[in-house]
Amino acid sequence: MKQRSVGLKAVSLLSMLFLYGPIVVLVLYSFNAAHLSMAWRGATLKWYAALVHDEALLAATANSLFIALVSTIGATGLGGLIALGMEQMSHRRQQLLEGSLVLPLVIPEVMMGVALMLLFVMFKMPLGLTTVILGHIVFNIPLVTIMIRTRLRKLDPLLREAAADLGADSWQVFRYVSLPLLRPAIWGAVLVAFTVSLDDFLVTFFTAGPGATTLPLKVYSMIKSGVTPEINALSALLLVVSMMCVAGSLYLQRREV
């Protein structure tokens, strides 16, 4: 078996190189002193320093963080409540809801973007931070619901029944039994929702108006207007931030009850 799998291992190694190569190259070049060429001209931090002095970029970062924060709170609340509410529903209803909640995750994001834009324009809602937040909550609700439901299903129903037998009412069962057990899943969902919101481009692209430029929108317009070393530095930073958020979320979800 050993010799037979050498070929497979070689292809796997190449695939891994393929996955990480571009990311590594991007991060390396964010330290390259050369302005336009790809040739290496020594290491520098000046592109990172330039980012700090870019007012528009800082404003976009503030917008992104604000949108991510508000939409995460909204989606975690609404999505978590859906997960809890689904618990007591009939099996058929649960399946129906589960199926419908997958829909927002599979339909092309460009379609979700134009649909929301149409809604806002037709109902005369000015496009801005508010519309972006409304949209981000839409794609984050299913993510939160699915993650919290996964954990809810793993909970031992006996724990809740025991609490109820000991005289706890349904609020007390939730507050003192379910909630503490769900906490890691909730924080995991918060981190995922925050990351997805922070990274979203398409829904934001269609629902943001003037003054609601987010970091991804800014990155997009920078890329469109020409490749510069600043984008490399900004991209490298974004890579590191989202990887940290995901690592945190996975850590929280994997933790034993």
Added chain:
Amino acid sequence: MPSDDVSRSSPSVRASCRSCWLAAPGLLWMALFFLVPLLLVFAISFASRGTYGGIVWEFTWANYLDLLHPLYGKILGQSLWYATLTTAICFVLGFPLAYVIARSPARWQPVLLLLVMLPFWTNFLVRTYAWMIMLRHDGLANNLLLALGLIAEPLELLYTPTAVVIGLVYGYLPFMVLPLYVAVERLDPVLVEAAWDLYASRWAVFTRVVVPLTMPGIVGGCILVFIPSIGSFITPDLLGGARSMMIGNLIQHEYLVVRDWPLGSAVSFVLMAIVMAAVFVYYRQASSADGPLEGR
């Protein structure tokens, strides 16, 4: 709704479902900001465009008939082609990777899977941008090919269909690896050994033992790659040229540039129909997965 306080003692058999109402606000939100907008797009796809870009509410099939125009047909056709090619390449790259991960020591498997998934969780724009740097005229890809002596002068890679497919494969390869990993992990190595012992050729082992037994994972992975590929916007927008436009770019173009909302809506629904067909295939194979092979 009748209230029954007796049910408090056993929350799991409560007949009237008061806690079900907890789901109401979230579901209302989804109805308002997801379902209603989609229905709006659907309705508009049968309306016509006003002289200055607005909407005239007169029922017509014209938008869908317009899509038969060769120009739109070409974009639709090449979108399907890029997505199919992406799916095939992802399978060729993803299968060995999934196989190796599933057959590696148990404690390494979660780490390796995490390594495959990690790039997926980073910003898509940034990942696509990374390929713009790789595929530039003086980029790493060309330098590498020149150094290896495979080409005499730099290729034009960026802004071509090749770049689009590379970008799509890069973006969605993890979606192929995960379901394949699950399928290979369930595949009993003894069956593969038996085939070798019976002097099956390498190809026969793969096509007659491994592929049939991992079919659910193969179908799942292919559809999970196909769906986002066919609906992609960023990849063809950044890596493709004017002639490698995909459906997503056409939608954006009709909505924001031409401002022909009815036509854009019709294109959206054609895209949605393709995606729904793929989702249908996915669920059908998932529900038939409990066949004889699974019952081992």
